Amino acid sequence: MIRLENVTKIYNSEVTALRDATFDVAKGEFVFLVGPSGSGKSTLLRMMNRQERPEKGAVWVAGRNINEMPDSKVPHLRRNIGNIFQDYKLLLNKTVHENVAFALEVIGRPKHVVRQQVPAVMDLVGLAGKQDRFPHQLSGGEQQRVSIARAFVNRPLILLADEPTGNLDPGTGEGIMRLLDRINKTGTTVVMATHDQRIVNMMRKRVIQMDRGIIVRDQARGVYE
Amino acid sequence: MLSRVGYIFRETWASLRRNITLTVAAVLTSAVSLFLVGGTLLVQRGFDNLLSKWAGGVQMIVYVNPTATPEQVAKIRSDIESVAVVDVDRLQYLDYEQSLAEAKRLLAADPGTFERLNQENLPTAFKIAPQSGKTDALVEFETAFKGLTGVQKVVLARDQVEQISKLRDFVQTVTVGLSVLLLIGALILIWTTIRTAMYARRREIEVMKLVGATNWFIRIPFMLEGLIQGLVGALMSCGFLVFFNRLWTNGVVQLEGDNGFVALVVSNSFLNFVMVILVLFGMVAGAIASGVAASRFLDV
Numbered sequence: 001m002i003r004l005e006n007v008t009k010i011y012n013s014e015v016t017a018l019r020d021a022t023f024d025v026a027k028g029e030f031v032f033l034v035g036p037s038g039s040g041k042s043t044l045l046r047m048m049n050r051q052e053r054p055e056k057g058a059v060w061v062a063g064r065n066i067n068e069m070p071d072s073k074v075p076h077l078r079r080n081i082g083n084i085f086q087d088y089k090l091l092l093n094k095t096v097h098e099n100v101a102f103a104l105e106v107i108g109r110p111k112h113v114v115r116q117q118v119p120a121v122m123d124l125v126g127l128a129g130k131q132d133r134f135p136h137q138l139s140g141g142e143q144q145r146v147s148i149a150r151a152f153v154n155r156p157l158i159l160l161a162d163e164p165t166g167n168l169d170p171g172t173g174e175g176i177m178r179l180l181d182r183i184n185k186t187g188t189t190v191v192m193a194t195h196d197q198r199i200v201n202m203m204r205k206r207v208i209q210m211d212r213g214i215i216v217r218d219q220a221r222g223v224y225e
Numbered sequence: 226m227l228s229r230v231g232y233i234f235r236e237t238w239a240s241l242r243r244n245i246t247l248t249v250a251a252v253l254t255s256a257v258s259l260f261l262v263g264g265t266l267l268v269q270r271g272f273d274n275l276l277s278k279w280a281g282g283v284q285m286i287v288y289v290n291p292t293a294t295p296e297q298v299a300k301i302r303s304d305i306e307s308v309a310v311v312d313v314d315r316l317q318y319l320d321y322e323q324s325l326a327e328a329k330r331l332l333a334a335d336p337g338t339f340e341r342l343n344q345e346n347l348p349t350a351f352k353i354a355p356q357s358g359k360t361d362a363l364v365e366f367e368t369a370f371k372g373l374t375g376v377q378k379v380v381l382a383r384d385q386v387e388q389i390s391k392l393r394d395f396v397q398t399v400t401v402g403l404s405v406l407l408l409i410g411a412l413i414l415i416w417t418t419i420r421t422a423m424y425a426r427r428r429e430i431e432v433m434k435l436v437g438a439t440n441w442f443i444r445i446p447f448m449l450e451g452l453i454q455g456l457v458g459a460l461m462s463c464g465f466l467v468f469f470n471r472l473w474t475n476g477v478v479q480l481e482g483d484n485g486f487v488a489l490v491v492s493n494s495f496l497n498f499v500m501v502i503l504v505l506f507g508m509v510a511g512a513i514a515s516g517v518a519a520s521r522f523l524d525v
Binding site for chain 2 (some may be wrong): 049071072075076077078079083089091102103106107150154
């Protein structure tokens with residue numbers, strides 16, 4: 001599903017954020033990217049939906065080399081990739097329902113699809129009945145569920161999560177992880193950057209460990225260390 | 226968390242408020258600059274009207290009494306043609322019909338006067354162009370032509386055209402220069418308005434890009450905003466134009482005597498044409514400026 005070949009990313013021609021990264025993520029796999037801040041986890045994620053381009057190497061997503069893709073095709077690539085962030089990136093002047101529907105509306109999905117898909121995904125993330133609230137009326141965990149609903153409402157092939165539990169207390173974080181696990185079990189590939197040891201150790205998924213831009217460990221059913 | 230929510234709200238609100246003043250500034254600047262563009266076109270047209278009877282190197286017009294007999298007209302023609310410095314190939318005679326057509330154009334602003342013209346009071350005219358460089362020699366025949374039977378009056382280009390041309394060039398330089406400057410100002414203001422609007426909505430734009438909205442989908446609302454600014458500015462400029470044109474027309478028509486200024490007034494159909502141009506130009510320029518601004522900031 002995702003394949004990186006000798007990917008090197010250099011910022012401002014001096015800071016090497018990634019050096020010679022190579023790995024494969026199979027369809028339906030769940031992968032943790034771990035490592036300290038600045039080790040290149042977020043850069044890796046940003047490579048996978050072409051928010052960044054590498055200086056060297058190739059990034060393949062669903063069988064296509066996305067660095068050679070024309071700019072006009074990038075929106076269509078991104079429709080197959082959901083994104084979740086530490087700070088949720090919700091639109092504060094829109095209700096929960098509007099936030100989720102927004103993701104479908106801006107890619108031109110018809111109204112009946114929106115009417116059908118949004119309540120279904122709200123059920124899935126456990127927010128049924130809260131669709132008319134505004135983000136500031138929700139807890140952090142609930143806001144993250146809205147952002148997951150928004151990322152998943154279009155049924156993407158891949159979900160990229162950048163520190164999704166970073167702002168949450170441990171119990172709430174676990175709830176989010178159970179939700180991501182459930183989404184993963186529907187066949188969606190999940191790549192999640194985190195430095196939340198407890199969660200990595202609890203889930204026992206594949207772990208790719210980064211240190212100063214280099215992959216230092218790639219272990220199936222791994223722990224944080 | 227709460228402080229960040231508050232911060233974002235404050236910033237969005239501040240950006241919106243800033244945007245209102247910017248929008249007003251952009252609209253007013255567009256209005257004034259488009260008004261100047263329109264004014265330039267109208268003034269040009271007026272001057273062209275005024276000078277049109279002298280087109281083609283005509284330096285002297287001999288007006289013939291409407292009551293002159295065909296024999297008298299023929300005599301005047303042969304006398305003019307016998308003058309060595311007259312360029313006979315370019316000698317024109319405007320008969321009643323042609324004179325009436327010219328008067329219609331020149332009297333666009335004064336239909337009352339035009340209505341009263343008829344075969345008994347409208348002079349016909351010989352338009353005389355000299356051979357090249359012989360203008361001075363031609364002018365010496367003014368008195369001679371005036372004395373011919375049937376001639377009403379003789380008018381020289383030198384007395385009218387040169388002053389008018391100088392005035393036209395001056396007015397043209399000033400208005401074109403000013404309108405270009407103001408147009409640039411208006412476009413910069415529209416650009417800045419869009420940039421500020423995009424800044425206020427940067428989070429929304431970021432989300433749109435991440436979920437796969439196309440750049441056009443993101444750009445179009447901003448282009449619409451620019452288009453509306455241009456449109457409102459253009460409509461205001463049309464209002465100014467109609468107002469000042471009416472003021473000018475009424476003023477000129479009330480002037481005493483045959484001073485020729487009445488030709489400085491343009492027809493309503495030309496005014497409408499100019500207004501359509503201004504509205505189209507305002508909308509297109511506003512939309513394109515915003516579209517370019519939006520594209521410029523979509524990459525961030």
